[in-house]
Amino acid sequence: MKFNRQILETALTAERKYPYLPFNLQIFDSLPSTNQTLWNLLNQGATSGTVVMATQQTAGKGQWGRQWVSLQGGLYLSVAVSLEIAATQSYQLTLATAWGIARQLQKCGVSVGIKWPNDLVLEGRKLGGILTETKVHQGQITQAVIGVGINWTNPVPDTGINLELWQKAQNSQFIPCLETLAATVLLGIESGIECLTQTGISHILTGYIDLLTNMGDRVYVDNLLGTVVGVTPEGNLRLRTTAYDTTEAVISEISVQPGTISLGYQKSLV
Numbered sequence: 176m177k178f179n180r181q182i183l184e185t186a187l188t189a190e191r192k193y194p195y196l197p198f199n200l201q202i203f204d205s206l207p208s209t210n211q212t213l214w215n216l217l218n219q220g221a222t223s224g225t226v227v228m229a230t231q232q233t234a235g236k237g238q239w240g241r242q243w244v245s246l247q248g249g250l251y252l253s254v255a256v257s258l259e260i261a262a263t264q265s266y267q268l269t270l271a272t273a274w275g276i277a278r279q280l281q282k283c284g285v286s287v288g289i290k291w292p293n294d295l296v297l298e299g300r301k302l303g304g305i306l307t308e309t310k311v312h313q314g315q316i317t318q319a320v321i322g323v324g325i326n327w328t329n330p331v332p333d334t335g336i337n338l339e340l341w342q343k344a345q346n347s348q349f350i351p352c353l354e355t356l357a358a359t360v361l362l363g364i365e366s367g368i369e370c371l372t373q374t375g376i377s378h379i380l381t382g383y384i385d386l387l388t389n390m391g392d393r394v395y396v397d398n399l400l401g402t403v404v405g406v407t408p409e410g411n412l413r414l415r416t417t418a419y420d421t422t423e424a425v426i427s428e429i430s431v432q433p434g435t436i437s438l439g440y441q442k443s444l445v
Contacts, residue, residue, distance in 0.1 A: 176230045176248055176328070178202045179354055186358035195369040196254070197224035198361060205231040209253040210308055210322040216255075217318065223257035228357060232324075248329035249337075250303075250356055253322040254364050258372060262311045265319075266410025266433060267376050268368070269293045269307045272321050274383040275367025276303075279359050284349035285338070288388040291403075291412050292433040295325070296388055300336040302326055321368075323360055327353055334439075376408045389438055396431055404428070412436070 180202060187198065199221070206212050206229040213227040229252075232245030245251050260267065273289050280287045280295075290296045295303040303325035310318040326337035338356065342348055350356050370379055384390070384405050392403045394414065401414030411430035418425045 176353065177204060178228060178230070178357070179352075182352065182354040183357055186355050187361065190358065190362055191365075194365075196256070196365045197222075198254075198365075199225045201225065201227045203227070203229045205229055205233065205247075206251075207233050208322075209251050210306060210320050213253040213255055213320050214308070217320075221255060223255050223318075225255045226252060226361065228252040230353070245324060246329040248327055250323075250325040250327050250353060250360065252357060252360065253320050254361070256319045256321060256368055258316065258319070258368070260316045262309070262314050262316055264376075264409060265307065265309050265316060266292065267371060267379075267408065268309070268316075268319055268321060269305055270376070270383050270406070270410055271367035271371040271379050272305050272307070272323070272364050273367075274379050274386065275365070275370070276305075276323065276360055276363030277386050278382065279363035279366065283359055284347065285341075287386075289383060289386045290438060291387060291389050291406060292410055297336050297338070297341060299388070300334055301331075302336055302338060321364060323364070325356060325360060327356055380406065380408060392438065394436060394438065396429070396436060399429075401429065 209227045209229055209232065213225060216225060230249065231247040232251050269292060273293060273295065277287050277289055277295060287302060288296050293305040294301055303323060306322040308320045309316045326335055328337060328339045331337050338350065350359060389403045394401055396414065399416050401416040403412060404415045405413040407413060407430050411432050414429050414431060416427055416429060
Protein backbone atom coordinates (compact mmCIF):
# COMPACT_ATOMS: atom_id res chain seq x y z
CA MET A 176 0.00 0.00 0.00
CA LYS A 177 1.34 3.40 -1.02
CA PHE A 178 0.07 6.94 -0.70
CA ASN A 179 -1.14 8.71 -3.82
CA ARG A 180 0.27 12.20 -3.27
CA GLN A 181 -1.98 13.82 -5.85
CA ILE A 182 -5.19 12.52 -4.22
CA LEU A 183 -3.96 13.64 -0.80
CA GLU A 184 -2.95 17.11 -1.94
CA THR A 185 -6.23 17.55 -3.83
CA ALA A 186 -8.22 16.58 -0.72
CA LEU A 187 -6.27 19.04 1.40
CA THR A 188 -6.62 21.88 -1.11
CA ALA A 189 -10.37 21.37 -1.46
CA GLU A 190 -10.92 21.85 2.28
CA ARG A 191 -8.38 24.57 3.12
CA LYS A 192 -9.46 28.07 2.13
CA TYR A 193 -7.17 29.73 4.69
CA PRO A 194 -4.29 27.37 5.55
CA TYR A 195 -2.90 27.80 9.05
CA LEU A 196 -0.09 25.22 8.99
CA PRO A 197 2.13 25.21 5.86
CA PHE A 198 1.97 21.45 5.31
CA ASN A 199 5.16 20.08 3.75
CA LEU A 200 4.45 16.41 3.09
CA GLN A 201 7.21 13.84 3.48
CA ILE A 202 5.74 10.46 2.46
CA PHE A 203 7.32 7.05 3.12
CA ASP A 204 6.19 3.45 2.70
CA SER A 205 7.65 2.27 6.02
CA LEU A 206 9.57 3.92 8.86
CA PRO A 207 10.80 2.90 12.30
CA SER A 208 8.89 5.89 13.79
CA THR A 209 7.29 8.91 12.13
CA ASN A 210 7.90 10.98 15.29
CA GLN A 211 11.60 10.13 15.39
CA THR A 212 12.02 10.72 11.65
CA LEU A 213 10.40 14.13 12.01
CA TRP A 214 12.65 15.08 14.94
CA ASN A 215 15.63 14.13 12.75
CA LEU A 216 14.32 16.36 9.96
CA LEU A 217 13.77 19.23 12.40
CA ASN A 218 17.36 18.89 13.55
CA GLN A 219 18.35 19.23 9.89
CA GLY A 220 16.37 22.45 9.44
CA ALA A 221 12.78 21.38 8.74
CA THR A 222 10.15 23.87 9.88
CA SER A 223 6.71 24.00 11.47
CA GLY A 224 4.11 22.28 9.30
CA THR A 225 6.42 19.52 8.13
CA VAL A 226 4.52 16.24 7.97
CA VAL A 227 6.01 12.75 7.98
CA MET A 228 3.67 9.95 6.89
CA ALA A 229 3.90 6.18 6.51
CA THR A 230 1.59 3.17 6.21
CA GLN A 231 3.78 1.08 8.53
CA GLN A 232 6.09 1.66 11.50
CA THR A 233 8.60 -0.92 12.69
CA ALA A 234 9.36 0.81 16.00
CA GLY A 235 6.31 2.95 16.69
CA LYS A 236 6.01 4.71 20.04
CA GLY A 237 2.95 5.00 22.27
CA GLN A 238 2.31 6.83 25.52
CA TRP A 239 4.47 6.16 28.59
CA GLY A 240 7.19 4.49 26.50
CA ARG A 241 4.94 1.69 25.29
CA GLN A 242 5.35 0.18 21.85
CA TRP A 243 2.74 1.23 19.29
CA VAL A 244 2.03 -1.76 17.05
CA SER A 245 1.90 -0.19 13.59
CA LEU A 246 1.17 -2.87 11.02
CA GLN A 247 0.88 -2.32 7.28
CA GLY A 248 -2.34 -0.63 6.22
CA GLY A 249 -2.71 1.93 9.00
CA LEU A 250 -2.20 5.67 8.90
CA TYR A 251 0.81 6.87 10.83
CA LEU A 252 1.78 10.53 10.65
CA SER A 253 3.56 13.22 12.61
CA VAL A 254 3.28 17.00 12.32
CA ALA A 255 5.77 19.62 13.52
CA VAL A 256 4.31 22.61 15.35
CA SER A 257 6.08 25.70 16.65
CA LEU A 258 4.25 27.72 19.27
CA GLU A 259 4.68 29.40 22.64
CA ILE A 260 3.02 27.57 25.49
CA ALA A 261 4.12 26.82 29.05
CA ALA A 262 5.60 23.38 29.54
CA THR A 263 3.09 22.78 32.34
CA GLN A 264 0.32 23.14 29.76
CA SER A 265 1.78 20.64 27.28
CA TYR A 266 -1.24 18.33 27.43
CA GLN A 267 -3.32 21.09 25.87
CA LEU A 268 -1.69 20.11 22.57
CA THR A 269 -3.05 16.59 22.95
CA LEU A 270 -6.51 17.81 23.97
CA ALA A 271 -6.62 20.18 20.99
CA THR A 272 -5.45 17.50 18.57
CA ALA A 273 -7.89 14.85 19.82
CA TRP A 274 -10.78 17.32 19.66
CA GLY A 275 -9.82 18.58 16.21
CA ILE A 276 -9.44 15.13 14.66
CA ALA A 277 -12.60 13.75 16.28
CA ARG A 278 -14.62 16.73 15.11
CA GLN A 279 -13.27 16.42 11.57
CA LEU A 280 -14.05 12.69 11.45
CA GLN A 281 -17.56 13.37 12.69
CA LYS A 282 -18.05 15.82 9.82
CA CYS A 283 -17.27 12.86 7.53
CA GLY A 284 -19.95 10.75 9.19
CA VAL A 285 -17.70 8.74 11.51
CA SER A 286 -19.24 8.60 15.02
CA VAL A 287 -15.94 8.81 16.85
CA GLY A 288 -15.45 9.79 20.48
CA ILE A 289 -12.47 10.48 22.75
CA LYS A 290 -11.17 8.22 25.50
CA TRP A 291 -9.16 10.17 28.05
CA PRO A 292 -6.60 11.41 27.53
CA ASN A 293 -5.41 10.75 23.98
CA ASP A 294 -7.31 7.96 22.22
CA LEU A 295 -9.95 8.05 19.50
CA VAL A 296 -12.68 5.44 19.96
CA LEU A 297 -15.42 4.01 17.78
CA GLU A 298 -18.16 1.80 19.22
CA GLY A 299 -16.15 1.51 22.43
CA ARG A 300 -12.97 0.28 20.74
CA LYS A 301 -9.72 1.98 19.89
CA LEU A 302 -9.57 3.58 16.46
CA GLY A 303 -6.40 5.58 16.99
CA GLY A 304 -4.10 7.36 19.39
CA ILE A 305 -2.01 10.49 19.76
CA LEU A 306 1.54 10.92 21.03
CA THR A 307 2.77 14.48 21.61
CA GLU A 308 6.48 15.11 22.18
CA THR A 309 7.98 18.50 22.97
CA LYS A 310 11.20 20.43 23.37
CA VAL A 311 11.29 22.87 26.28
CA HIS A 312 13.48 25.91 26.94
CA GLN A 313 13.21 27.95 30.15
CA GLY A 314 9.83 26.51 31.00
CA GLN A 315 8.33 27.15 27.54
CA ILE A 316 7.61 24.68 24.77
CA THR A 317 9.59 25.77 21.74
CA GLN A 318 8.75 22.92 19.41
CA ALA A 319 6.33 20.01 19.34
CA VAL A 320 5.83 16.88 17.29
CA ILE A 321 2.29 15.52 17.25
CA GLY A 322 2.13 11.87 16.23
CA VAL A 323 -1.14 10.20 15.25
CA GLY A 324 -1.95 6.59 14.41
CA ILE A 325 -5.32 5.57 12.92
CA ASN A 326 -6.45 2.03 12.11
CA TRP A 327 -7.48 1.84 8.45
CA THR A 328 -7.06 -1.67 6.98
CA ASN A 329 -4.40 -2.96 9.36
CA PRO A 330 -5.10 -5.90 11.72
CA VAL A 331 -6.15 -4.79 15.20
CA PRO A 332 -6.44 -6.50 18.62
CA ASP A 333 -9.78 -7.38 20.24
CA THR A 334 -10.00 -3.94 21.81
CA GLY A 335 -9.35 -2.20 18.47
CA ILE A 336 -11.37 -1.40 15.38
CA ASN A 337 -10.33 -0.42 11.87
CA LEU A 338 -12.16 2.20 9.92
CA GLU A 339 -12.55 0.47 6.58
CA LEU A 340 -14.27 -2.59 8.06
CA TRP A 341 -16.48 -0.36 10.20
CA GLN A 342 -17.57 1.54 7.10
CA LYS A 343 -18.41 -1.69 5.30
CA ALA A 344 -20.52 -2.78 8.27
CA GLN A 345 -22.34 0.56 8.04
CA ASN A 346 -22.87 0.01 4.31
CA SER A 347 -21.32 3.38 3.63
CA GLN A 348 -18.15 4.95 2.35
CA PHE A 349 -17.74 8.13 4.37
CA ILE A 350 -13.98 8.09 3.84
CA PRO A 351 -13.19 6.32 0.55
CA CYS A 352 -9.41 5.90 0.77
CA LEU A 353 -6.31 6.26 2.94
CA GLU A 354 -5.47 9.60 1.34
CA THR A 355 -8.84 11.06 2.34
CA LEU A 356 -8.31 9.77 5.87
CA ALA A 357 -4.87 11.39 5.99
CA ALA A 358 -6.29 14.70 4.77
CA THR A 359 -9.09 14.50 7.36
CA VAL A 360 -6.60 13.89 10.18
CA LEU A 361 -4.31 16.71 9.04
CA LEU A 362 -7.24 19.12 8.81
CA GLY A 363 -8.27 18.07 12.32
CA ILE A 364 -4.80 18.70 13.72
CA GLU A 365 -4.67 22.06 11.99
CA SER A 366 -8.06 23.17 13.30
CA GLY A 367 -7.24 22.08 16.85
CA ILE A 368 -3.90 23.85 16.97
CA GLU A 369 -5.31 26.99 15.33
CA CYS A 370 -8.14 27.13 17.86
CA LEU A 371 -5.75 26.60 20.77
CA THR A 372 -3.45 29.36 19.53
CA GLN A 373 -6.14 31.90 18.76
CA THR A 374 -8.79 31.33 21.43
CA GLY A 375 -7.13 29.27 24.16
CA ILE A 376 -8.10 26.02 25.82
CA SER A 377 -11.60 26.90 27.10
CA HIS A 378 -13.51 26.37 23.86
CA ILE A 379 -11.53 23.23 23.05
CA LEU A 380 -12.10 21.80 26.50
CA THR A 381 -15.87 22.19 26.18
CA GLY A 382 -15.85 20.32 22.88
CA TYR A 383 -13.42 17.70 24.17
CA ILE A 384 -15.66 16.92 27.16
CA ASP A 385 -18.70 16.69 24.87
CA LEU A 386 -16.89 13.93 22.97
CA LEU A 387 -15.46 12.22 26.07
CA THR A 388 -16.73 8.64 26.29
CA ASN A 389 -15.59 8.29 29.92
CA MET A 390 -18.08 10.76 31.39
CA GLY A 391 -19.91 9.09 34.26
CA ASP A 392 -17.50 6.14 34.43
CA ARG A 393 -16.69 4.94 37.93
CA VAL A 394 -13.03 4.22 38.67
CA TYR A 395 -10.90 3.48 41.71
CA VAL A 396 -7.92 5.66 42.64
CA ASP A 397 -5.97 4.64 45.74
CA ASN A 398 -8.93 2.52 46.90
CA LEU A 399 -11.21 5.53 46.54
CA LEU A 400 -14.18 5.23 44.17
CA GLY A 401 -14.72 8.23 41.91
CA THR A 402 -17.05 9.22 39.08
CA VAL A 403 -15.63 10.94 35.99
CA VAL A 404 -17.08 14.45 35.75
CA GLY A 405 -14.67 16.18 33.36
CA VAL A 406 -11.12 17.17 32.47
CA THR A 407 -9.03 20.09 33.72
CA PRO A 408 -7.32 22.58 31.35
CA GLU A 409 -4.05 20.79 32.17
CA GLY A 410 -5.47 17.49 30.90
CA ASN A 411 -6.09 15.86 34.29
CA LEU A 412 -9.17 13.69 34.78
CA ARG A 413 -11.72 15.16 37.22
CA LEU A 414 -13.31 12.66 39.60
CA ARG A 415 -16.12 13.28 42.08
CA THR A 416 -15.69 11.13 45.18
CA THR A 417 -17.87 10.35 48.15
CA ALA A 418 -16.50 9.51 51.58
CA TYR A 419 -18.54 8.66 54.66
CA ASP A 420 -17.98 9.65 58.26
CA THR A 421 -20.16 8.73 61.19
CA THR A 422 -22.85 11.28 60.39
CA GLU A 423 -22.92 12.13 56.68
CA ALA A 424 -21.54 11.64 53.20
CA VAL A 425 -18.75 14.02 52.18
CA ILE A 426 -18.59 14.77 48.45
CA SER A 427 -15.35 16.14 47.04
CA GLU A 428 -13.43 16.31 43.79
CA ILE A 429 -9.94 15.15 42.90
CA SER A 430 -7.95 15.29 39.67
CA VAL A 431 -5.78 12.50 38.28
CA GLN A 432 -2.82 13.08 36.01
CA PRO A 433 -2.51 11.19 32.71
CA GLY A 434 -0.65 7.92 33.19
CA THR A 435 -1.85 7.50 36.77
CA ILE A 436 -4.79 5.24 35.90
CA SER A 437 -5.84 3.31 32.80
CA LEU A 438 -9.39 3.32 31.48
CA GLY A 439 -10.40 0.20 29.59
CA TYR A 440 -12.00 -0.63 26.25
CA GLN A 441 -14.77 -2.88 25.09
CA LYS A 442 -13.67 -6.04 23.32
CA SER A 443 -14.70 -6.76 19.78
CA LEU A 444 -17.46 -9.35 19.29
CA VAL A 445 -16.55 -9.91 15.64
